[in-house]
Amino acid sequence: MDFEFSEEQRKFRQEVGDFLEEELRQGAFEPSCDAWIMGHSPEFTRKVAQRGWIGLTWPKEYGGQGRSYIDRLILAEEMLRYGAPAACHWFADRQIGGSIIAFGTEEQKRELLPKILKGEAYVGLGMSEPEAGSDLASLQTRAIEDGDDYIIDGQKVWTSGGSHMNWIYLLARTDPEAPKHRGISEFIVDVSLPGITVRPIVDITGGVHFNEVFFDSVRVPKKYLIGERNRGWPQVLNQLDYERSGMERLMGNYPLFGALIQYTKETKRNGKPLSEEPVIRSKLAQLKIELEIGRLHMYRVAQVMDEGRAPNWESAMSKAYGTAFEQRLASTAIEILGLYGQLSPESKWVPLQGMASHSYLSSKGYSLQAGTSEILKNILALRKLGLPSQ
Amino acid sequence: MDLALSEEQEMLKKMARDFLTEKFPKTVVKQIEESELGYSPQIWKEMAELGWMGLVFPEKYGGTDMSFLDLAVLLEEMGQACLPGPYLSTVILGGLPILDIGSDEQKQEYLPRIANGELIFTLALNETSARYDAAIEVKATADNNTYILNGTKLFVPDAHIADYILCVARTSDGAKAEDGITIFIVDAKSPGISCTVLKTIANDKLCEVVFDQVRVPKENILGELDRGWGEVQKVIERAAVAKCCEMVGCIQRALDMTIDYAKERRQFDRPIGSFQVIQHYCADMATDVDGTRLSTYQAAWMLSQGLPCSQEVAIAKAWAGDACQRVMALAHQIHGAIGVTIDHDLQYYTRRAKAAEVTFGDANFYREIVAQGMGL
Numbered sequence: 001m002d003f004e005f006s007e008e009q010r011k012f013r014q015e016v017g018d019f020l021e022e023e024l025r026q027g028a029f030e031p032s033c034d035a036w037i038m039g040h041s042p043e044f045t046r047k048v049a050q051r052g053w054i055g056l057t058w059p060k061e062y063g064g065q066g067r068s069y070i071d072r073l074i075l076a077e078e079m080l081r082y083g084a085p086a087a088c089h090w091f092a093d094r095q096i097g098g099s100i101i102a103f104g105t106e107e108q109k110r111e112l113l114p115k116i117l118k119g120e121a122y123v124g125l126g127m128s129e130p131e132a133g134s135d136l137a138s139l140q141t142r143a144i145e146d147g148d149d150y151i152i153d154g155q156k157v158w159t160s161g162g163s164h165m166n167w168i169y170l171l172a173r174t175d176p177e178a179p180k181h182r183g184i185s186e187f188i189v190d191v192s193l194p195g196i197t198v199r200p201i202v203d204i205t206g207g208v209h210f211n212e213v214f215f216d217s218v219r220v221p222k223k224y225l226i227g228e229r230n231r232g233w234p235q236v237l238n239q240l241d242y243e244r245s246g247m248e249r250l251m252g253n254y255p256l257f258g259a260l261i262q263y264t265k266e267t268k269r270n271g272k273p274l275s276e277e278p279v280i281r282s283k284l285a286q287l288k289i290e291l292e293i294g295r296l297h298m299y300r301v302a303q304v305m306d307e308g309r310a311p312n313w314e315s316a317m318s319k320a321y322g323t324a325f326e327q328r329l330a331s332t333a334i335e336i337l338g339l340y341g342q343l344s345p346e347s348k349w350v351p352l353q354g355m356a357s358h359s360y361l362s363s364k365g366y367s368l369q370a371g372t373s374e375i376l377k378n379i380l381a382l383r384k385l386g387l388p389s390q
Numbered sequence: 391m392d393l394a395l396s397e398e399q400e401m402l403k404k405m406a407r408d409f410l411t412e413k414f415p416k417t418v419v420k421q422i423e424e425s426e427l428g429y430s431p432q433i434w435k436e437m438a439e440l441g442w443m444g445l446v447f448p449e450k451y452g453g454t455d456m457s458f459l460d461l462a463v464l465l466e467e468m469g470q471a472c473l474p475g476p477y478l479s480t481v482i483l484g485g486l487p488i489l490d491i492g493s494d495e496q497k498q499e500y501l502p503r504i505a506n507g508e509l510i511f512t513l514a515l516n517e518t519s520a521r522y523d524a525a526i527e528v529k530a531t532a533d534n535n536t537y538i539l540n541g542t543k544l545f546v547p548d549a550h551i552a553d554y555i556l557c558v559a560r561t562s563d564g565a566k567a568e569d570g571i572t573i574f575i576v577d578a579k580s581p582g583i584s585c586t587v588l589k590t591i592a593n594d595k596l597c598e599v600v601f602d603q604v605r606v607p608k609e610n611i612l613g614e615l616d617r618g619w620g621e622v623q624k625v626i627e628r629a630a631v632a633k634c635c636e637m638v639g640c641i642q643r644a645l646d647m648t649i650d651y652a653k654e655r656r657q658f659d660r661p662i663g664s665f666q667v668i669q670h671y672c673a674d675m676a677t678d679v680d681g682t683r684l685s686t687y688q689a690a691w692m693l694s695q696g697l698p699c700s701q702e703v704a705i706a707k708a709w710a711g712d713a714c715q716r717v718m719a720l721a722h723q724i725h726g727a728i729g730v731t732i733d734h735d736l737q738y739y740t741r742r743a744k745a746a747e748v749t750f751g752d753a754n755f756y757r758e759i760v761a762q763g764m765g766l
Contacts (some may be wrong), residue, residue, distance in 0.1 A: 002392040003457060003688045009391075070391050142621035218667075261764060281761035287706045288760050302395055317677050374670070381669030385649050385676060388664045 009074055019051065028176040031083030032360045033253035036076075037320075038209045039085025040164045040350060042119070049119030054093045056306075058348050062101055062109055064118045068304040078245040083255035085208075091161055092116040092123040095242040096169055096188070103186070103227030105234050109142065114165075124165030125243075126156040126190070126213055127236070134375050137180045137233060141215060143172035143187065144226070148355065149189070150174070150225065152195075152218040160369070162211025166191050175230050184232040188224050205361045241369045244315040245301045250294040250322035252366060253330060253359040257287065259352040260333050274336070283332055287325075294322045310368065313384035316376040323366035323373065330359040393684070399463045408462050409440065410471035416735050422474040426438070426587075427551055428595040429475030438507025442745040443481055447489060451497055452505035452647045458628075460688035462635045469639025472738045473493040474594065476510045476548035482510020482632045483547070483625060484556060487573065491613035491621050496575065513550040513625065514543035514576075514599050522626055524567040524619050524753050528601060530559035530574060535608050537561070537574065539582075539601040549585050549597035552578045557601070561616050573618040575610040576601075592745035627700065630707040630750040634686040636708045637746045641682060645675045648721045655726075662724070672718045678713040685709050701763040708756035733740055 005013070028045060048054060058064020079086050086211045097116045100108055115121035132139035141154025152172055159168070168189050175183030185253025191198070195218035200208040227235045256360045261284060264275040274280050297318035304311040311318075333356040334341030367376060381387045395403065412432050422430055437443065446461050461481075468477060485504045488496055519525050528541030539559055548742040549555060555576045562570035576583070582604040588596045613621050649672055652663030662668050685706040692699035695766025718740050722729045729736045747753070 001395060001687060001691045003691050005391060055648035068746075135464060244547045261766070265766065275766040281766050282754065282757050284764065284766060285708075285757040285760035288764055289708050289757070292705050293681040293685055293709055296688060297681065299391060300393055300680075300684065303391065317673075317680065320673070321677050321681070324726050374666075377670040378666065380673035381663075385669075385672050387649065387672060388661050389650060390660060 001028060004255075005070075005074070007164075007353075009071060012071060013074045013078060015052075016075055017082075019047075020078060020082040020084055023047070025082070027226065029083075029085050029355075031255045032174075032353075033256050033355050034088065034140070034209075034362055035083045035085045035255075036080060036090050036248045036252060037087050038207060039161060039302045040087045040122075040263060042088055044085050045088035045119040048089065049117060050176070052203070053095055054089050054119055055113070055117045056093075056290055058097055058113070058117075062095075062113050069302040070299070073247055073302040077251065077295075079284055080247055080251035080254050081258075085129070087161065088122045088164065089116070089119050090248070091125055092167075093170075094246060095239050096121075096123045097170075098242055099186070099235065099239045100226065102238070105223070107223060108226065115167075115177060121167050122157050122161060122165045123212070124161040124168045124211075126159050126168045126170040126189075128158045129155060130157050134372055135293050136236075137184065138169055140174060140342065142170045142176065143174050143185060143220070145174075145222075148222055149219045150222060152187070152189070152220055154215050156213040156215075158201070158210045158369075159198075159213045160210050162213055163200050163208055165198075171232055175231075176229060181233045183230055184236070185229050186226040186232040186235050187220055188226055189218070189220050191222075193218050195222065195382050203362070203365065205358050207362070212368035238310050241310040241312050241315050242305075244319040244376070245305065245311050247295075247298050248364070249370075250291070250298055250325060252361060253326050255353070256333055256352065256355040257329055259293070259355060260336060263352060264336065266358070273307070280336060283336065285290040287329055287332060290325050290328070292317070294325050297321055313380050316379040317384075318374040319370065320367070320376040320380075323363075326359075326366050327363045330356065330363045392478050392608060395463065396462045397548070399460060402460060403463050403467060404468035405440075405454050407470075409436075410473060410684075412469055414471045414473060416472070417540070419472050419474055419738060421592040428548065429551065434475060435507050435508070435683045437477070438505070441505075442477070443507055444501070444505025445483070447485065447501050447505055451489070451501035454503070454747045456764075457691050457694045459694040462687065462694075465632050465635035466639040466642075469644040470741075472742060475707050476512065476551060478629070478632055479512040479548040479552070480510050481502060482629050483513035484509075484554065485683060486628060487513075487612060487621055487625050488575075490624065495609075496612065500575070509553045510548065510551055512546055512548045513621065514546045514549065514555050515626075516543065516545040518542060518544055518753030522755060523730055524571060524622075526558055526560045526567075526571050527728075528557065529555075530561045530572060530606070532561070532608075533605075533728040536605045537572075537608065539574065539576065539606060540668065543599040543601070543603055544596075545588070546585075548580065548595050548598045549599045550587050550595055554578055555583075555599065556612060557606075557620070558618060558622055564616070568619040570616050571619040571622065572615050573612040573621060574606045575612050576604065576606050580606070590745060592741045594745065608746065626714070627703045628748055630691060630756075631686065631689045635690065635708050635748050636684070637714050637743065638679070638683045638686050639675050640743050641714050642744065644717055644736065644743075645672070645679050645719040647652075647736060647739075648672065648675065648724050651725055654679045668724055671724055673722050675717045678717050682706075682710045682713045700759060704756035704759040704763070707751055708760065709745040709752040711753040712757075714747060718743045736764050 056067050057065040060066040066072040079187045143150040144151045172187040195216040197214040199212045267274050301311040301314045340351045343350035441454045444453030445456045530537040557574045557576045561572040562568040580601040584600045586598045689702045689706040
């Protein structure tokens, strides 16, 4: 056992922190919650790419750095701690690149990986459909072979990153006759192709990060089929393990926590800082404890990936745990702020730039994205604990 | 970073599991709980022969020079077996403080005899205030070459069978409560000591120990006069982690039992474990168990490395205290009525988990330490 980071890892954390401090100093970004999924900054992503921090864990032969998942976790942790706008590259770096490396052809790797590494491929995730949420395998979007192309028809919904994406990762049915898990294939599709319409969905924060995407006879060259035709299901399950694996499932609204702690130290009630009130100390300490427990879960997930396994039940556990924590954090923040907690980001008198009310609303989606907590607990119960499915 | 046990630790774990499973079926645990002694001298001797008492002592004191992390592995197994007896008292509360700050003579005198199973130790710390702060009121007054102890200690584990009691006493009134505290190694047979076993939820042997004009030779001071509190804090920290290790074993076993039960028990023509509500309860339990395990081993590893870890200990024990209650509540819910019968094994874990929650600092106590660590 060894719970410490190596000297090299500590230096790396410092390096990332220094970079982010400098960006902050130059006003390149404002720390914010959800910046990993909502903070789109092509400029920031380009800078991250220049440092080699996209594709950190990919093999060197594909332009990656061949570093460990623990290293990547350190990078993610710092990005999240600072609330840095990493949304342009986050999905591609986290799961699409890895999926192409695992299942793609050499041609796909040569075409797509450099785009991701340079921070130029903003990949949206086209999985859910109106009738295929938790039951993802019942998706109906069709991809029908026609000469050198597939013709794609259908609709995706809750497509994360849809407003900024230039590529969409797409799950579509290639064999309508086969049992539902056996007729699905994966594609990566250029969003500028004719027939694709993206329509934003406004979420309860008033923001837009997910979308409806319509496919109307979109011709996608066959070379953009990823992996085996009709074998997309096991491929996407693998990808979902990675999608759930990261620190963003615990620290997505971390900037709120830092700001809240500061607020209680600086705000006085009856002449005494809020932070000296026993109830408030207890609540904040409890959040800190829960955060640290969550970090250990996340480190375990990274270690599993470093052992070369997809983090299956481990990331199901860490994601369900982490998102519940994020929701408690946002809720507790409003409690502590009291009447001020309800103020919206643009309001007069709003504390903490409105992070509390924003995060409270936005965190409702955390336990739905990438597998609801219920689906994750099913995975845990069936795959880790061996409980019977019937 | 590496969160796995070493091969040697896995072997130690397996050996401990096999031994404890054989020696402590719940029928035996029950007999021991009901006995006056509260432990089995015969098995105690066998544990000593396995080298368990001296596990972390240096070889020159009859030990095997293993690490606190190795000890953590062993303690987890003891927790999963519901081992009754004075192991934690003797090794963690008695032996390790002597190893930390004892004089050469004291180490030579006591450690080899702890290691070979001859001596049982305990620590008399809590008083009627029932807190883990420095509000120590039991007094030790100097009188020539001796000190005279007076006052009442409470919740002293295994004092009724102890050969020696480390007694935390006030030797002077300093500016702060932490000053003026001294640890004495007291022969438990000294005249003036009376011991009453309290009846507890865990059926362990917590005692009231009354010191009435008890004379202790000056050379039995452990560490420095008036400056014992630092070591006491260290002991509390280490004992909290040791308790967490037992708690990990306790709730892991409760989870395993619950899953087995959910697979076997049929209602509505199917195993209850096939119902999602039961599955999700089990998933929640497993998440709590793993969080407890990860944070406990982090703290144990840091102690093992000699790294400062007050925050990590606080996080582990605060979390474990709360998590154990959630796990046991769900274990009972899933077991249904059979789980609340005295003949079912689950109750051994329920009772221990509740006692463990409040022992060596509860969640509120440690949340305050975490709050201080956050600069609040």
